[in-house]
């Protein structure tokens with residue numbers, strides 16, 4: 178939707194609310210109603226529910242290989258909105274099981290696809306959300322995961338051997354959910370993650386690789402699951418993360434890149450885990466995410482004016498939840514655990530534990546003075 182169309186829609190909405198209030202049709206103040214309408218919840222629900230209906234669309238075809246992750250993002254979006262009971266968990270679990278490879282305990286990205294670490298985590302997360310973890314042999318799945326751990330502690334994604342810190346996260350998260358964390362060498366996994374931390378405090382995909390918001394989430398979450406957060410410089414990392422806030426209010430994943438809604442999950446979760454979520458400007462980020470909504474057809478895009486997709490719809494909603502903004506907008510929601518990426522009540526019922534650093538008082542003054550550009554320092558508390 179174009180900016181012009183959005184402005185026109187906002188104007189007609191305001192007009193409608195004011196007329197209704199004037200005529201006594203509604204008793205609530207127009208301003209209150211407007212703020213509640215800022216998050217287009219019912220449109221977003223409709224968007225998710227209709228995702229599967231157009232199986233000949235371009236988007237459907239090009240994302241065929243990651244269908245399992247798509248289902249995870251869709252279900253998780255409904256969970257954030259507190260609408261977890263509005264989908265048929267039995268049917269979802271039955272479909273997820275069609276992606277399960279019984280010979281090695283892995284999951285592929287779609288029915289009939291080879292197993293991969295990324296989809297094995299999505300499969301396990303989905304079964305957990307559907308209350309159907311007992312559908313699989315947890316020991317066999319944990320053996321698939323542990324079999325991909327390399328001599329240096331890293332993990333490959335599949336038999337082809339690509340190594341990435343994302344896979345370390347998938348491995349620990351998956352085995353933790355299955356109650357089989359002891360199947361992998363956790364201290365060695367931690368050692369590898371620490372070798373991926375850069376001088377700027379961030380983390381890359383492998384040792385020496387550039388820091389990136391997505392990789393920061395995976396590495397920090399691994400350290401949280403392994404109770405090893407004390408081994409990093411949280412102030413330096415926190416500063417790198419909050420420097421990712423752009424003039425638009427949105428966050429980027431690396432310096433000099435455009436802001437993108439998905440970093441409202443990757444970067445914010447890392448900030449939350451290390452107790453420094455308040456180092457970014459909440460109001461500006463909230464506004465940015467809201468501007469990325471398609472208030473006509475539902476869904477959230479990566480940036481304002483772009484086409485909405487399920488991935489950014491989940492991460493944008495989860496970001497608003499983490500910021501406490503859904504509360505302020507009057508939208509009831511279910512918080513998502515920043516480490517396990519599952520609804521918090523589910524994490525509690527599975528008995529999953531992770532470390533979280535105490536909330537830091539403020540930005541370390543020496544660091545702020547040393548490296549903050551004036552425009553960004555102004556956004557700090």
Ligand SMILES: [Zn+2]
Nearest residue numbers: 437438439479
């Ligand atoms: Zn994105």
